[in-house]
Amino acid sequence: MVVLNRIYTRTGDNGTTALGSGERRPKFDLRVESYGTVDETNAVLGLARLHTAGTEPLVDAMLGRIQNDLFDLGADLCTPDTGEPLPYEPLRIIPSQVDRLESEIDQLNAELKPLRSFVLPGGSASAAYLHQARTVSRRAERLMVELAARPGEVVGPAALKYVNRLSDFLFVASRYVNRRGEGDVLWVPGQNR
Numbered sequence: 001m002v003v004l005n006r007i008y009t010r011t012g013d014n015g016t017t018a019l020g021s022g023e024r025r026p027k028f029d030l031r032v033e034s035y036g037t038v039d040e041t042n043a044v045l046g047l048a049r050l051h052t053a054g055t056e057p058l059v060d061a062m063l064g065r066i067q068n069d070l071f072d073l074g075a076d077l078c079t080p081d082t083g084e085p086l087p088y089e090p091l092r093i094i095p096s097q098v099d100r101l102e103s104e105i106d107q108l109n110a111e112l113k114p115l116r117s118f119v120l121p122g123g124s125a126s127a128a129y130l131h132q133a134r135t136v137s138r139r140a141e142r143l144m145v146e147l148a149a150r151p152g153e154v155v156g157p158a159a160l161k162y163v164n165r166l167s168d169f170l171f172v173a174s175r176y177v178n179r180r181g182e183g184d185v186l187w188v189p190g191q192n193r
Helices: 031-053 055-076 095-109 125-150 157-177
Strands: 016-018 022-024
Touching: 022 031, 031 055, 031 125, 031 157, 055 095, 055 125, 055 157, 095 157, 125 157
Parallel strands: none
Antiparallel strands: 016 022
């Protein structure tokens, strides 16, 4: 259980932060940047949900589950797997979370017509925020892949799959909330030449 009764601790005043293992790292550390960008994705999803809450209950419920998963992902990234025992069982993304996300992508995509062009971010406010969350989640994925490639750094395969599927989900969800794709703004190559 998490108990937050004191918000500032002053322990980060020297430019470091504590990981879930207790290890301190610089705030610019790639692991910290990775889970910070996951948190940023979650914040943008909160903005998207301001627009889906009353209009798109199916998507809003899916986004609520994803927001919770993103805290799981942040906890996973915050606790490096060093092979050393911890006094607790660290929270990890598991394959069933990836499976659920894939199932929800398929559920939403089943109602959409195939695309014949790339989609410009926009249409409705909820779609625009979902596109923004998609781009932030792609940045989180790039950071996580870079982290996983570093010697001594482990990022679980399910965590990498989850963040990869997340951007796919957000793209499909943006189309779904844009009147099932009818409100998509399509790219016209060379239109302004």
